[in-house]
Amino acid sequence: MLTFFTALTLFAFWYCFVCYVLARLSGWLPLAARYRATTLPAGKRFRFQSGKVGLIDYNSCLTIGIGEAGLYLAVLPLFRMGHAPVLIPWSDLHEPREVTNLWCWRFVEMSVSNPAITMLRLPLAVVAERPIGA
Numbered sequence: 001m002l003t004f005f006t007a008l009t010l011f012a013f014w015y016c017f018v019c020y021v022l023a024r025l026s027g028w029l030p031l032a033a034r035y036r037a038t039t040l041p042a043g044k045r046f047r048f049q050s051g052k053v054g055l056i057d058y059n060s061c062l063t064i065g066i067g068e069a070g071l072y073l074a075v076l077p078l079f080r081m082g083h084a085p086v087l088i089p090w091s092d093l094h095e096p097r098e099v100t101n102l103w104c105w106r107f108v109e110m111s112v113s114n115p116a117i118t119m120l121r122l123p124l125a126v127v128a129e130r131p132i133g134a
Helices: 004-026 028-035
Strands: 044-053 056-067 070-075 086-088 093-100 106-112 118-123
Touching: 004 028, 004 056, 028 086, 028 118, 044 070
Parallel strands: none
Antiparallel strands: 044 056, 044 118, 056 070, 070 086, 093 106, 106 118
């Protein structure tokens, strides 16, 4: 029979493993390898946003920053295992196109880097806050 401590330890390992697998499937790990943010950039921040990175939906757990330096993405600390914050320069976002989901919510879908590392789908209302000249 498992003790409480053993069960808690197994759950913690399982939780970290799942977060890491999601980071790998989404393409967040290569993003973080190339665009890791070391500081929080200046600009507008939008907390508890939903978006999609690669194949994975991040529902109400993204912080999206819009500033002169680029597009900042971070996952809530509870889910951050394998998801280091990233700052993607505007010049590395390519092929933006507007998409609408089943509930008529509007998003911008774009690829990151050339050749593409992964795809991003972020709320149109947030991305539209992009500063002039960036």
